[in-house]
Amino acid sequence: MSNLKIFNISVIIPVYNGEKYIEKAIESAFSQKDVVEVVVVEDGSTDSTLDLLYKIQKKEPRLVVLRHQYGVNKGRSKSRNLGIQNAKSTYIAFLDADDFYLPHRFDMDKKIFNNDNSVDGVYNAIGSHFYIDCSIEEKEKLKLLSVWEVIPPEKLFESMTPIGHKGYFSGDGLTVHRRVFDSVGFFNPKLSVAEDTELYLKMALQCKLIGGVIDTPVALRGVHDTNVFRGNEALYIKNRKLMYESLLNWSFKKNINDYRFFKLWTCLWRNRKSLKKSYISDMFYWISLVSKYPKLLKFKKYYNPLKFK
Template sequence: MNFFVSVIIPVYNVASFVEKAVISACTQPEVSEVIIINDGSTDNTLKIIKKLQKENNIIKVFSHFNEINKGRSATRNLGIQKATNKYIAFLDADDYYEDNRFSNDKTIFETDSSIEGVYNAVGFQFYRSIDKNEKDFFKLNTLTQKVAPENLYEALITSKYGYLHLNGLTLKRDVINKIGYFNESLKVAEDSYFLFKLALKVKLVGGILDRPLAKRGIHDSNVFDKKALYQKYTIKMYETLVIWCSKNKVANYIIDDLFKRIWLLKQKEKNRLYKDITHWAGFFYSNPKLLFSIFSIKYFPIIRFRKMLFPFFYKR
């Protein structure tokens, strides 16, 4: 079996980290191309990756049209489109792979041709001082046990056994035909959206979960520290996932659970009723398939707040 991997690295103003990331991908025996997409960097990032490209012919460098900044989703999507191998993997430019990142994945894919993806543990590399609470939190980005593919979505949406990270994924490239690309309207939480779609439609299995095969860089510029931004886009992520599920014949109980999550997050905003009505009316009006479903009744604020008058919709 030929097992060659295309590693996709989106880069934006990561001059301090990108060389380590790229070299860690190039030194993996299974990697035959490292696809770097420059997302409109304004520091020395482009200069560094051009230098690395001259030193190693498996490195391919691309940019968006007119070298503009389009965000992580659009940048990864361009990388997927440029990939030529059967297998793809992702690496953030401020992170890096450990040695033998893909050796166990190769064995798994060779053992069972029906497997479409493998997930592995990802650890942390600290580039700033951290307190005790952070140290306890940043232990290992993984699931604590292997989960049957048909149960993976539930495990991820509930965080029952932990979390996954894109750096630990190896996928057959053609799974994109099943689930589509990253959502370019999401500034953050685009990775969760992608992982949820994978778990719903793709046969993913656990690889190495007790030790990291990649490391995430923890530094002062990490986007996951921006809580307000995540709160806003987590709602948007769930909404886009609802739309995707409704178009891809996902079971209604899963869609209902997503609506409940959206509802609870919206309630935390403590908006006035008219603002919530405007939000939900706009959402359902722009998605006719959901507008003409029980969900548009069950989750419309006036009815939701008066559920005692409509017990039929709220039976447990």
């Protein structure tokens, strides 16, 4: 049993042109009894988001509003990182500006952290709130975003999508002890999407993450016309390649074991093959990787890299 007596949370919300949704997100965070501050990073919005935040702040002193220097737009990663670096609480949670928490969002997280001081993070399921009409297929697909079964923390990396096939979690459902950022670093600003997936895979590799509520949502993701995850598959394919390359490099520097390094390599190569580059291009790409990571030659007996599918 942990000696932890106080469970305090800082909620980080990056926002860009979120005037339609940000107030609901902030209210849902402050309705949680363990939230001591909400840190909103206003990322150079061109609508009335900033004015709205200052208006809310006059009524709610626990709201912290941050901006990048000169009020410029720097993207989700740098905005979340700025929020993390300025958060005051022991525990950090995330919420997108167009999403919102449901009641009792952190109840299970609190129990798990209080029962085991070695736990670094707790992940939970989220659902969707539809602001627009969607097909039955899309509603079913977005109904519940979660891992599909209880996964021991030491097996999470191999099990969670996109490395494995047992589902994945969203930042809206994740709460972490702030020490995890000393171990894995922050969100990668070089990625325009998939920056969250990259960081959560690093956490699965280095930290002890426990599943909380995985069968019912603790938060709802707003589904609307301007969601980046809708209709941007080409952007995701490009950034997944960059993500796997970044993860491979990070894992090499961290001396991650060969089995997991090979797992990352296979994902990178499958992604590379999906881009349908020429044989010559693939060959030079393979050579460049082997030159950088000679340990890849250990795995050559398992496959022909230029024919790998």
